[in-house]
Amino acid sequence: MAMNDPRWGQNNDGPPDLEELWRRFNKRIGSFGQKGNGSGGDNNSSGRLPPIGGGIVIVIALLLWAASGIYIVDASERGVVFQFGRYLETTQPGPHWHIPWPVGSKEIVNVSEVRTIEVGYRNNARNKVPNEALMLTDDENIVDLQFAVQYVRTNPEDYLFYNRDPDQAVKQMAESAIREIVGKSKMDFVLQEGREELAINARDLMQSVLDRYQTGITVSQVTMQNAQPPDQVQAAFDDAVKAKQDQERQKNEGQAYYNDVVPKAQGAAARLSQEAEAYKGRVIAAAEGEASRFESVLNEYSKAPKVTRERMYLDTMQSIFTNATKVFIDQKDNSNLLFLPLDKLIGSGITRNASSFDAGMNQVNDIESGIGVNNEENRTRNAFRVRDRETR
Structure with a gap:
């Protein structure tokens, strides 16, 4: 049977008539407002809503509509209230109320949740993303970096109004900041002693850009998960690292030998200097004594x-x-041979x-x-x- 067929709803095989349902609903509402009134059945049969019953429905509907504006903000959250789509206020933890829809609305933002963005890998360092991980250094070498960025949402208003996709924005800024810093650094510095410094500089640069765009995001930490040369040159790089380690070892051995020999030589030099000073004193004293004795003998000789x-x-x-x-020789000895x-x-x-x-x-x-x-x-x-x- 077609939808526009006038016989729709008259047979048992179709849905009930909407007018009939509305009439039954009004009849039930009217029975609550006009108990004991014999004419109530005649009035309800007209299909009109009784005045008292209609008022109760309206009041209940208004109460339900007003109750829909009640909300609770947890300790780790902040509530952002909108009115006609515009920002109205930011609410602190606790129970609150706002004008319900369609006049007002709200958004709850968790300001304590630490969110993590992965750059150069997914889930673990083995699942690399080459187009994100490979970067060019200042000495025109390529390095493979994987790092994670952790951030929190500290300003709910800016976070909701100035970010269409916050995670993607943080990811792009992190990748841009790391590429800029790596592009100003040498390969050996990036792969060895400069990891911590790179992470700190990247965090500061990211934060300055995020603040300039009023994203309401604070970068808490940048962690270097892995830093290595590309797989194609890994063997050559390992040889270079080993040679540098040998150089450092030999340098340390030379420094240890220096620390052992130089103090001994300095001690020997000091001892010889002291002995020379002592010998000088003895010689001068002996010469003065000889001169004094010579003068005394000379005086006696002149007399x-x-x-x-x-x-x-x-x-x-x-x-x-x-x-x-x-x-x-004892002459009394009678020995014939004397040697x-x-x-x-x-x-x-x-x-x-x-x-x-x-x-x-x-x-x-x-x-x-x-x-x-x-x-x-x-x-x-x-x-x-x-x-x-x-x-x-």
Whole structure:
């Protein structure tokens, strides 16, 4: 049967008549408002809504409509109220009411939820997205970066009015910021010691751009998940890293050797310097003592040259014989054979005696030169001493 057929609803095989349903509804409402009134059945049969019953319906409808404006904001949320599509206010945690639809509406924004955006990978670092991960460095090398951006919505009004797709906006800004920073850095810096610094700089740059566009978003953290060269050059890069590690190891070994040798050398130099100062002091003291003794002998010699000369001669001979090797032979011994190591005795004795004798003679000569004894007397005395030495 067609929809426009006038017989629609008259048979049992079709839906009930709408007018009949409305009439029954009005009849039931009227029965509540006119209890005990015998004419109520006649009035309801006309299909009109009784005044009292209609008022109750309107009141109930208004109450339900007004109750639909009640809402509760949790502690981690903020409510944004709109009126005729325009921003009205931001509500804090607790129960609130706004003019219901179609005049007013609301949006609840969670300002404590930490949301994560993945760039260069999905779910884990193995699921790479090459068009996002591959970036060019300042030294014209390509690096493969995967990082995650965590952010929170701190300004609900800006977040709702200035963002059509917040996640996509954060992702594009993160990728742009990382590419800019990597493009100003060297490859070794990006892959090794510069990861933390890159993350901090990227977060600051992203935040400045987000604030400039009034997105109502605050970047809490940028985490580098992975940083490596492309798979095609991974083996060569590993060799370069190993060579650099060997260089660092050798440098550390050299520094350790330096730290071990230099302090020892400095200590030895300080010790030698102290010994030299001590030797200097001893030599100066000995020289001053000799000079003082020489002056005292000179004074005595000027008073009694002969006596002083004889005393000095005796002192010199005493020192010679004291250091000389002497052999004593007992004449009472009846031994027929006597062995004397004359070569050794003579050699050692002559050396010691000559040195002692020369020292004594030099001292005498110095004294005589100091008091102005004439050269003839010196030559005669020296000749006499030489003859005495040869005789001995």
